[in-house]
Amino acid sequence: MAEQVPRSGPLWRWAATALLLLGLLWWLDVPDLMAELERFQLWVVVPALALTVVQVCVSAWRWRFTARCLSLQLPLVVAVKEYYLATFLNQVLPGGVLGDVNRAWRHSLDAASRLASVHAVVIERLSGQVVLVALAALLMAVAFAVGGGINGRPGATLPGSGAIDAFRLLFVLALFLAMLAAAAVIFRTRLLRYGRQLAGDIRAALLRWPVWLIQLASSLLVVGSYLAVFVVLAFGAGYLVEDNSLLILLALCSGLLLSMVIPVTVAGWGVREGAAAVLWPLAGLPAEQGVALSIGYGLLVLLSSLPGAVFTFSSAATAR
Incomplete structure (x- = not known):
């Protein structure tokens, strides 16, 4: 008998998102949070959106390159369209990965190998992570x-400068690892099912020379565009005024991006803001500032x- 997927699956993610956000507001x-949100300037939307266009185009190109390494055809125009669709679905559907699942499925409908189409998406995402x-x-x-x-506030008390900060850092790391372990347990069946063939495709599309160098360069561009959006927002809010503020901001925001990898809420909402509320005080900054930037x-x-x-509602991707 086929295994039945509990219908309540998406509901608990919506519930988790709501509970996390309500807990943060409490x-x-x-x-103070509203005051931080009011600091953002409307003009930052234009350069930030321009960065996201570059982000999607480079990501789509990386997906196309990965697919070609697995002997699959994927026109760049189709890849960009499908990546936009996947990004939208990831934003509005629970889990943050259903858009990528849909992207792999639509590509597989006209691809030489359906499993290779799935692996192309998995490997492309793995390269970025x-x-x-x-x-x-x-x-x-x-x-x-x-x-x-950042923003003129004393930040010399970073993790490692005291017993309390060290304890907080260890607590955050332990919590992050625990959440990763929980995610691994949830998806263990899928990982085991595709493990062997996936390993061979990873060697072909990620680890061999010069493929790994191309994957590294494209993924650096993508991650850099993520961080650049944070920088534009922070600049518009007047946060970047100290000598080390940009470096500290990049470090903190990279932690926010890591928190979004855990697919337990809708589009990372709640988890990302919770991470900000923990990370910003570790850098001697108000939690409200980090949460505002995250929002x-x-x-x-x-x-x-x-x-x-x-x-x-468009037709599936044309792979050939």
């Missing part, structure tokens, strides 16, 4: 060593994904 100083983790670790290590602050980023990404709504 914990934070709401007037590996670079994100490595870059986040590097930025955090450098930022913690240098110290500093601004989430709204901007949602706005940038709206072109994908046009393709919601």
Whole structure:
């Protein structure tokens, strides 16, 4: 008998999103949060949206390149259209990965191998996540060593400068690893099912020379565009006024991007803001500032994904 998927699956993600956001509103100083949100300038929407266009185009090109490494055809125009659609679905559907599932399925309908189509999406996303983790670790290590602050506030008390900060850092890392482990348990069946063939496709589309170098370069561009959106928002809010403020901001925002990898809420809402509320005080900054920046980023990404709504009811991707 086929395994039945519980219908309540998406509901608990909506519930988790609502509970996390409500819990943050209870914990934070709401007037201070509103004051931080009011600092954002409307003009930042234009350059930030321009960055998201570059982001989608490079991501679509990376997907097309990965598919070609697996002997699949995928026109660049189709890849861009499908990536916009996937981004939109990831923003409005629970879990944050259903858009990518749909992208793989639509490509597989006219591809030489349906499993290869799935692996092309998995490997393309994996390339970005590996670079994100490595870059986040590097930025955090450098930022913690240098110290500093954002918006003129003292920030020399970064993790490692005291027993309390060290405890907080260990707690955040332990919580993050626990959530990753929970996600691995949830998806363990899928991982085991495709593990062997996926390993061979990973070697072909990610690890061999010079493929890994091309994947690295494209993924750095994509992750860099994510962080650049945060920088534009922070600049418009007047946060970048100290010598080390840009470095600290990049380190903190890379942590926010990492938190969004965990598919337990809708489009990362709640998890991302919760991470901001924990990370910003570790850098000697108010939690409300980080949450405001996180909210601004989430709204901007949602706005940038709206072109994908046009393709919601379009025909599936043409792979040949």
